[in-house]
Amino acid sequence: MNIFADIRTTIIETLNAMVAEGALPGDLSWGNVAVEPPRDPAHGDMATNAAMVLAKPAGKPPRVIAEALAERLAADPAIASAEVAGPGFLNLRLDPRIWHDVVAEVIDAGRTYGHSGMGAGVRVNVEYVSANPTGPLHVGHTRGAVFGDALASLLAFAGYEVTREYYINDGGAQVDVLARSAFERYREANGLSPEIAEGLYPGDYLIPIGEALKEKYGRDLLDKPEAEWLTQVRDFATEAMMGLIREDLALLGVKMDHFFSEKSLYDTGLIEDAIKELDKKDLIYRGTLEPPKGKVPEDWEPREQTLFRSTAHGDDVDRPIKKSDGAWTYFAPDIAYHWDKVKRGFDELIDIFGADHGGYVKRMNAAVSALSDGRVPLDIKLTQLVKLYKNGEPFKMSKRAGTFVTLRDVVDQVGPDVTRFVMLTRKNDAPLDFDFDKSVEQSKDNPVFYVQYAHARIRSVMRKAEEMHLDWSDNASLEDEAEIAVAKKLAEWPRLVEIAARNHEPHRVAFYLYDLASEFHALWNKGNEKPELRFLHEGDPRATAAKIALPRAVAVVISNGLGILGVTPVEEMR
RNA sequence: GGCCUCGUAGCUCAGAGGAUAGAGCAACCGCCUCCUAAGCGGUAGGUCAUAGGUUCGACUCCUAUCGGGGCCGCCA
Numbered sequence: 001m002n003i004f005a006d007i008r009t010t011i012i013e014t015l016n017a018m019v020a021e022g023a024l025p026g027d028l029s030w031g032n033v034a035v036e037p038p039r040d041p042a043h044g045d046m047a048t049n050a051a052m053v054l055a056k057p058a059g060k061p062p063r064v065i066a067e068a069l070a071e072r073l074a075a076d077p078a079i080a081s082a083e084v085a086g087p088g089f090l091n092l093r094l095d096p097r098i099w100h101d102v103v104a105e106v107i108d109a110g111r112t113y114g115h116s117g118m119g120a121g122v123r124v125n126v127e128y129v130s131a132n133p134t135g136p137l138h139v140g141h142t143r144g145a146v147f148g149d150a151l152a153s154l155l156a157f158a159g160y161e162v163t164r165e166y167y168i169n170d171g172g173a174q175v176d177v178l179a180r181s182a183f184e185r186y187r188e189a190n191g192l193s194p195e196i197a198e199g200l201y202p203g204d205y206l207i208p209i210g211e212a213l214k215e216k217y218g219r220d221l222l223d224k225p226e227a228e229w230l231t232q233v234r235d236f237a238t239e240a241m242m243g244l245i246r247e248d249l250a251l252l253g254v255k256m257d258h259f260f261s262e263k264s265l266y267d268t269g270l271i272e273d274a275i276k277e278l279d280k281k282d283l284i285y286r287g288t289l290e291p292p293k294g295k296v297p298e299d300w301e302p303r304e305q306t307l308f309r310s311t312a313h314g315d316d317v318d319r320p321i322k323k324s325d326g327a328w329t330y331f332a333p334d335i336a337y338h339w340d341k342v343k344r345g346f347d348e349l350i351d352i353f354g355a356d357h358g359g360y361v362k363r364m365n366a367a368v369s370a371l372s373d374g375r376v377p378l379d380i381k382l383t384q385l386v387k388l389y390k391n392g393e394p395f396k397m398s399k400r401a402g403t404f405v406t407l408r409d410v411v412d413q414v415g416p417d418v419t420r421f422v423m424l425t426r427k428n429d430a431p432l433d434f435d436f437d438k439s440v441e442q443s444k445d446n447p448v449f450y451v452q453y454a455h456a457r458i459r460s461v462m463r464k465a466e467e468m469h470l471d472w473s474d475n476a477s478l479e480d481e482a483e484i485a486v487a488k489k490l491a492e493w494p495r496l497v498e499i500a501a502r503n504h505e506p507h508r509v510a511f512y513l514y515d516l517a518s519e520f521h522a523l524w525n526k527g528n529e530k531p532e533l534r535f536l537h538e539g540d541p542r543a544t545a546a547k548i549a550l551p552r553a554v555a556v557v558i559s560n561g562l563g564i565l566g567v568t569p570v571e572e573m574r
Numbered sequence: 575g576g577c578c579u580c581g582u583a584g585c586u587c588a589g590a591g592g593a594u595a596g597a598g599c600a601a602c603c604g605c606c607u608c609c610u611a612a613g614c615g616g617u618a619g620g621u622c623a624u625a626g627g628u629u630c631g632a633c634u635c636c637u638a639u640c641g642g643g644g645c646c647g648c649c650a
Contacts, residue, residue: 036590043593047593049591052630053630292576292647303647316577316646323647355579361578382578433586502590514588515597527608528614
């Protein structure tokens with residue numbers, strides 16, 4: 001039940017009736033007709049802009065249309081009143097019964113309240129994290145992981161068929177570097193001193209890998225030339241790193257449906273296939289790029305390369321897909337990977353990139369557009385930097401000094417729930433300040449606890465109600481405006497889910513939960529002044545059952561919302 | 575130089591083209607013999623960076639400018 005959608009349907013039906021009667025011309029489109037909560041509650045329960053958007057195409061003044069619409073809508077039993085206001089808004093007041101229906105519906109639907117049909121039959125692939133398998137995940141990856149995971153859950157909640165996917169960059173030069181770094185640790189394990197040359201990965205996390213290599217190979221590899229051990233060590237180290245990464249993801253509660261190996265693309269010839277596919281569309285050619293404008297790299301010299309005509313699909317310049325030595329560029333397997341996604345039949349693709357990969361958005365969009373002939377939309381969401389603080393002071397990180405903060409560091413210190421919630425209380429494309437101390441602070445300064453606290457309060461009350469052995473009722477007693485306000489907020493949930501899903505913006509869920517918790521806390525405190533508004537009424541199971549329905553419904557929605565964010569709703573906070 | 579992104583209260587941030595732009599923090603004033611005060615109510619705080627444009631209507635869309643951040647052939 002989405003009362004905004006329901007009322008919109010009523011309005012559309014009424015408009016169609018007006019067309020049938022000749023009160024409106026027949027060639028109108030209802031696409032821009034919106035029904036939304038009014039900013040000012042004094043304006044009623046919901047408002048529609050129908051008269052204003054139809055005024056011009058219908059050739060009638062907005063207020064004339066609004067009056068006619070109002071008259072008809074007022075006849076609907078669900079609508080208590082319809083008033084024309086301002087430039088042509090139609091403010092609707094609903095039959096108060098509707099709020100009782102909402103509460104009953106929430107309790108009845110439980111975990112499914114807010115589920116939407118908007119994604120029915122739509123297969124969407126969400127690719128996120130996709131960190132190089134060369135070390136543990138760090139803070140930046142954490143944000144992408146949380147964001148992608150919440151977005152995937154949100155889309156699933158909205159009815160989409162979602163696949164969560166991780167692209168393993170195990171085919172490029174960086175895993176060779178990993179192998180060489182691991183080999184030094186292997187030498188170290190065998191009592192030799194490691195030579196961590198410039199460019200190798202210095203991190204301690206490779207020491208156990210060196211030990212494991214010694215365990216497996218003894219001293220056999222020590223005197224062999226690189227060519228003889230590189231592949232084995234690389235595969236071994238890559239697999240170990242992916243094991244590490246899976247553990248990190250598990251710490252955060254992130255589950256992937258599918259890990260896709262870049263290396264597998266080389267083995268299957270999919271890259272050649274993908275490029276052939278582009279070639280068929282006349283999008284591959286040999287050519288020389290213009291030097292970049294402005295600052296020209298010192299060693300720049302014109303070279304003939306194999307290029308993808310990405311400008312034909314909205315990119316700024318064509319992109320090389322082969323290096324001058326004939327090897328594929330990084331972009332080529334990416335094209336193949338996305339082609340594979342298209343071939344697997346996804347209707348929509350979503351990629352989560354770090355902001356530093358923003359320069360790749362246009363070329364990836366061009367590739368998917370070309371490979372799917374524009375049929376499959378690709379939405380690339382960029383997650384901005386996370387700035388770490390400790391008690392208000394910037395927390396310095398240095399890769400060189402080895403003091404970069406890992407996902408594990410963060411989760412160990414503040415826990416997965418806080419990590420997730422904090423990272424979702426900001427739009428993905430806005431930089432995020434993350435303060436280790438403030439994020440675990442148990443105060444209203446901290447939205448996580450504010451929302452959790454609302455849930456805990458409700459559960460506490462419900463436990464006490466259990467002891468009264470009452471007949472749980474779905475029929476809520478809603479008299480006070482504070483109660484109605486909470487019920488109205490609950491009614492907005494299905495609409496919020498659709499908006500958040502459509503925009504690929506899970507942070508809206510976090511902000512909604514904060515608002516809902518706020519309405520709830522206000523109602524709770526009103527019980528101090530007006531004891532009749534309390535949820536528990538000692539010796540009166542009937543009154544208790546009626547009053548407790550509303551908070552029960554709130555707990556359901558908070559639980560559902562936190563579920564999307566991947567945060568555990570707590571039973572108790574003491 | 576080009577592209578992307580951001581610019582909203584002192585601070586941190588919300589805001590599907592809709593009405594008088596909203597929260598939290600900080601400041602000030604109140605509320606616990608009462609279901610969890612980790613809470614609530616109130617006061618104060620604004621040229622939505624700037625200038626144009628699109629239209630019934632712009633914080634929102636377009637153009638230009640200013641400012642912060644990111645990226646910019648054969649690295650990933």
